[in-house]
Every structure is written in structure tokens, then in C-alpha cells.
Amino acid sequence: MVTYIADLHEDVSYHVLEHGYQDFSTDINGRHADIPKYKRGGVKLVFAAVFSAIPTWDPRIQETLSRGYGGSTPISRSYIFRAPLQMALEHFKVYYRLARALGKDLFLVKTRGDLEYAGRDERIGFLISIEGAEVLEDPGDLELFFNLGARSLTVTWNYDNRYAASCMSKRDYGLTGEGEELVSIANDLGVILDVSHASKKTALDVASLSKMPVIASHSNYSGVHRHPRNVDDDVIEAIKATGGVVGFTLITSTIGEKPSIQSLADHVMSVWERFGPDVLAVGTDFFGIEETPEGLSDVSMLPRLFSELRSRGMGESDIRKMAWDNVVRVLESHATRWPA
DSSP states (O other): OOOOEEEEEEOHHHHHHHHOOOOTTSOOTTOSOOHHHHHHHTEEEEEEEEOOOEEEOOHHHHHHHHHHHOOSSOOOOEEEOSSHHHHHHHHHHHHHHHHHHTTTTEEEOOSHHHHHHTTTSSSEEEEEEEEOGGGOSSTTHHHHHHHHTEEEEESOSSSOOSSBOBTTOSSOOOBOHHHHHHHHHHHHHTOEEEOTTBOHHHHHHHHHHOSSOEEESSOOBTTTSOOTTSBOHHHHHHHHHHTOEEEEOOOHHHHOSSOBHHHHHHHHHHHHHHHOGGGEEEOOOBTSOSOOOBTOSSGGGHHHHHHHHHHTTOOHHHHHIIIIIHHHHHHHHHHTTSOO
């Protein structure tokens, strides 16, 4: 049976900054996650995103996002990266304050020692992940954010930036020269490179250049459902070759026309059958999504997905790999560069 679960993507600080803070130690009905739900679901490690874009109103952006995400309901909001550095600092402060206020239940994963505690400690570990390299005015800025506690970097969000083309790019130019430098710096620091939201060429460029495992933290499989945010065989093969993982996500439009536990399991089983168990992981995108698949309305329900996979013939060893072991393997390879 699954004991622990690692979630590769949750927008916790975005939720707090957008909606205000309500005691995270309390089980609030309808909230995607909180301490009681993590404990019920066996979630012991969360990649806690720093999404530094701000909401705005721009019909062009809304149209692009609506077309890209392809849901039945048009995207209702648009976002812009304005003063992302300053915004990112607010997100970091949220995570520091959560760890301080909820220290008996929550801690930040920043060192090799922290990683050793994850899964053994009763507390839930939050690993800070920057979503979108727009916060970096120079590739070398990544070292500053590393010293603040960032341990993962999503190279793009849905927009092209100075480092790489995104999944919404009209011209997929892959990594730029500065993007190649960013990959090198991330490897040196032990920052995990994340190609969710990236274009295909960007993902392949990152996987080709990186000397360490690469992840797609919250994406599904285009072989089951074509979507700009999903990854295809070439990208999965490239991620697998690095020793990395794909975190299957709850973003409804990436799952299919009728998003549910069963249709999400279709994605997982297809990748498992084609690429094996070592590339499997989970990345819900809780707090970053407005709709959830049927039967997966909050983080406490994640074990239901593994029950579905088990019923389809996936063995316990492979389920443990997807739930926990594969992510820990990726982290341990990077943590050799982290402080003790």
C-alpha cells in the first residue's frame, strides 16, 4: 500500500496572496489542501510554487490562454509578469511565515538534512519551486534565489521569455543562449529544471543539456489527449533518459473531455505501459486550478488514483515509485549540491 505521496506542484502562496490566509492547520471544506488533508492523503512532500505573475485584463492574453487550454469555459483571467522579482519575494515570505506559524506540522526543504527528514518526520515538507524564469533578470540571479531556498525552476510559464519558448509559442525557438547558461547554473547549484509549460524544443533542449534529472512537474500525456501543456513520446523519452519524471496533473482540460480519476488513470497507464514505472510521478496543480477531475476535489483524495491504478494491474512497487520513490530519487541526485 502507498504510505507517502510527493506532489510536484501546488500554488499555495498564490492562493494565500489572492484569497487571504485562513488557518492552514484547519480542515476547511472546499479548500484544495491544508494540513489535515495532507495527513489524510499521506502527502508528505509538496513542491510549493512561486508564481509571480499578477492578474490583469487583456483580451488578447485571455484569448490565447483560452485557445491553448481548450476547455469548454473560456479562461476568465489574464496575467502579466510585471515586477516579478518583487512579487516573488512576497511569495517566499508567505512560505517562510507558513513554516514559522505551523512549525509543528510544516517545514521547508532546503538542505540535505531536510530531505532526509522528509517522509520520516511527522511534518509535511514544502520545497520551494519558482514557476517561470521571468523573475530572473540575469541567469546568475538563480544563485540568489537558491540562497533564499528555491530548489526547483520551471523554465517558462505560458509565455515565451528571454530564456526559452513556451508551450504557447507561435515559433518554437527552444532555449536561447541565456537559457543554456541558466541550465548550466541550475545544474551547478542543484536546482531541479522543470519543463512543464515549455515548448517541445525547449523541453528537448533542456533534457539534452542538463547533466541532472529533468522533470515535467504538472503535465499529462499527449498520446491520450492532445494539449499544448501535455508531453509527447519524444519529450517523455528525453526526460526518462535524464533520470527524471513526469508529474501527472489534475488540470481538467489536459485530461480530456470528461476529466475523472478514470480518465487521468488512462494517461498514467499509457505512459507506464510504454515507458515503464521510473518516469511516473504526481503534480496536482492544486490551488492553481478552478475545476478538478471527478473524484479528486482535494489532496486527501489522491490515494483514490492509486487505487484505480492498482485495479488496472499496476503493482505495489510501481505505485510506490510513482507516489514517492521516483521523486526522492530525483531530489537525492540534486541534493548532493545542497548545503548539509
